[in-house]
Amino acid sequence: xxxxxxxxxxxxxxxxxxxxxxxxxxxxxxxxxxxxxxxxxxxxxxxxxxxxxxxxxxxxxxxxxxxxxxxxxxxxxxxxxxxxxxxxxxxxxxxxxxxxxxxxxxxxxxxxxxxxxxxxxxxxxxxxxxxxxxxxxxxxxxxxxxxxxxxxxxxxxxxxxxxxxxxxxxxxxxxxxxxxxxxxxxxxxxxxxxxxxxxxx
Numbered sequence: 001x002x003x004x005x006x007x008x009x010x011x012x013x014x015x016x017x018x019x020x021x022x023x024x025x026x027x028x029x030x031x032x033x034x035x036x037x038x039x040x041x042x043x044x045x046x047x048x049x050x051x052x053x054x055x056x057x058x059x060x061x062x063x064x065x066x067x068x069x070x071x072x073x074x075x076x077x078x079x080x081x082x083x084x085x086x087x088x089x090x091x092x093x094x095x096x097x098x099x100x101x102x103x104x105x106x107x108x109x110x111x112x113x114x115x116x117x118x119x120x121x122x123x124x125x126x127x128x129x130x131x132x133x134x135x136x137x138x139x140x141x142x143x144x145x146x147x148x149x150x151x152x153x154x155x156x157x158x159x160x161x162x163x164x165x166x167x168x169x170x171x172x173x174x175x176x177x178x179x180x181x182x183x184x185x186x187x188x189x190x191x192x193x194x195x196x197x198x199x200x201x
Contacts (some may be wrong), residue, residue, distance in 0.1 A: 004067055018043055019062035020057070024126050026080060027099075028135050031091035033083065042134045060087065099125070099142060106145050109154055114149045118169070121146045123176055147173065147180055154186045156192065166190050 001022065002009045014020045025034065025042060040052035047055065055063040063075045071077065079093045089095055096122060106118035125139035128133045132139065150173050157166035168192045 002067075009066060013066055014062075015065070016059055016062040018059045019066065020058055020155050022063055023067075024129055024131050025134065026087065026089045027095075027097055028138050030089045030095065030097060030100075030125075033086040034090045036087065037087045039087065042131050099138075102142065103145070106149050106152050109152075112154065117149050118146065118153060120174075121176075143177070147177065147182075151182055151186065154183075155189075158189060161193075163190050163194055168183070 018104040022039065023040060036053060036056055037049070039056055040047070043059070044055055049107050057070075060080070060082065063138060064080060065070065067079055068077060075081075075187065079090055081090050082090050088180060102120050103189070105113040105120065122140070125142050126135055150169055154166045154169050157169065167187065168184045168188065170183045173180055177183075
């Protein structure tokens with residue numbers, strides 16, 4: 001979801017789908033310049049570079065119209081900067097990314113902050129988005145952070161005898177990653193503490 005102040009941007013607000021797809025690339029590289037060739041490779045992989053460059057100009061303008069609808073004609077975009085053939089999210093603009101909130105909760109590493117991080121994590125980074133294959137490293141990083149933080153919470157819940165919370169969280173992990181073996185091991189510990197030996201076997 002994308003919010004402009006208190007306004008939730010709706011699907012019909014996007015005049016061009018590529019303009020919506022451009023935003024994840026910029027968001028994942030917040031504050032870093034991205035060359036237009038890299039953007040073109042992600043959004044128009046099978047198009048001639050000259051055509052892709054023209055497409056990017058149109059897409060860039062369409063994106064600005066969505067996130068800065070009141071911008072005066074001819075005035076440079078504030079939230080997305082352009083420098084020659086490079087683009088970036090303006091590092092001084094007030095842009096709040098849930099990925100940054102998630103990371104800050106993980107780094108705080110308290111029970112309360114880890115609970116916030118786990119609640120915030122909705123699944124793989126930009127799952128089902130066209131540009132996800134260009135964000136594999138970021139996807140794996142955030143997913144591992146989620147798994148590690150969730151396992152810390154499960155250990156805390158077990159030690160605190162909050163077994164239902166521990167069990168529910170282990171089940172939640174498996175809905176997001178059914179190959180994560182530590183979650184199955186945690187369930188065995190939980191069922192054993194509950195006295196449910198049948199579930200252990």
